[in-house]
């Protein structure tokens with residue numbers, strides 16, 4: 001899979017050199033291209049923003065650099081992603097869908113956002129998704145894009161060593177994960193649940209499922225039908 005990013009802060013994406021995603025990138029399983037939007041401007045000051053039509057606070061990203069960048073970076077089967085607090089909620093299901101794409105292009109807006117015509121134009125030429133991490137506001141799309149890249153990359157076969165961990169973790173089955181414990185069996189007066197020491201695999205599986213259901217009902221009732 002290839003993932004390109006358009007941003008005015010390319011340094012944010014240095015984090016992609018670390019850990020499992022860094023290794024998958026070195027081995028060629030994932031290919032990243034991080035591009036500075038200012039390279040698609042033509043004025044001396046590399047201007048990417050301007051005042052909003054209709055007035056109001058803040059600045060809006062001008063459409064021209066985005067248009068030129070998309071023309072250069074997007075191809076026939078690109079999925080163009082705009083991280084935005086006004087987008088559809090980014091879920092594990094959407095991460096799975098994106099993980100089967102050949103090419104994703106993440107467009108990171110700053111300021112009050114990108115001129116809306118950029119999204120409209122992109123929709124006329126490519127598959128577009130406007131995606132939000134949740135109901136809070138970040139300063140720009142970069143941190144959201146990093147979260148989306150990590151959630152999608154780790155679903156690409158071979159990126160995570162242990163494929164079983166993909167099946168067992170939170171959200172894979174629509175429930176929160178069960179609690180985990182390791183040695184020592186007693187720590188600061190707290191003991192590991194007895195059942196986990198029993199060696200009874202069927203009983204352990206049933207206990208874990210029960211824990212998942214209880215936790216989800218308590219912490220995230222919205223996830224239960």
Ligand code: 6GU
Pocket residue numbers: 082083084085131132133134135136137138139140141144145
């Ligand atoms: Cl995708 N972008 C920004 N700027 N803020 C957010 C977000 C995205 N998701 C939640 N808050």
